[in-house]
Amino acid sequence: MPDTRLADGLHTIEKNHGALLTLCQRLEDLADSLPFSVDEALCREVAADIVPLLSQAQAVEEDTLYPELTARAGSCFSALMIERLKGEHRCDRSGAEEIALTLQAMLAGRCRLSFETVGYMLRGFFECVRRHIASERELINSLYQPTLHS
Numbered sequence: 001m002p003d004t005r006l007a008d009g010l011h012t013i014e015k016n017h018g019a020l021l022t023l024c025q026r027l028e029d030l031a032d033s034l035p036f037s038v039d040e041a042l043c044r045e046v047a048a049d050i051v052p053l054l055s056q057a058q059a060v061e062e063d064t065l066y067p068e069l070t071a072r073a074g075s076c077f078s079a080l081m082i083e084r085l086k087g088e089h090r091c092d093r094s095g096a097e098e099i100a101l102t103l104q105a106m107l108a109g110r111c112r113l114s115f116e117t118v119g120y121m122l123r124g125f126f127e128c129v130r131r132h133i134a135s136e137r138e139l140i141n142s143l144y145q146p147t148l149h150s
């Protein structure tokens with residue numbers, strides 16, 4: 001059973017995952033609305049929220065979850081898995097920064113990318129984030145489900 005500090009961390013991670021999945025849904029709504037029905041308020045909100053939300057969620061995972069997973073699993077495979085997840089964090093963070101800049105440029109009417117390209121960028125991002133969250137949830141469940149390990 002996780003200790004109190006870890007339990008708090010896992011609770012925060014669960015909340016963060018929920019917030020990120022909401023962000024993914026907002027990005028999907030934006031992608032679906034291109035090019036003629038874009039909700040500018042939603043666009044502005046997502047542009048402002050995407051980087052801080054993702055960075056904060058990733059920092060909690062890297063400070064709390066990943067060291068714990070490494071210690072508990074303690075295998076070469078788990079070390080490789082954590083490195084892969086960290087690599088996805090870096091990739092997602094740079095994707096989030098690019099999306100924030102692109103949405104800000106769209107709002108200012110100075111985006112040089114086609115709407116197809118913007119849609120592709122948004123879909124690529126939220127699909128990766130959804131897949132990443134699914135992987136982390138599987139890892140957490142496999143290590144901390146009391147029914148599996150009691």
Ligand SMILES: [Fe+2]
Nearest residue numbers: 058061132136
């Ligand atoms: Fe993550």
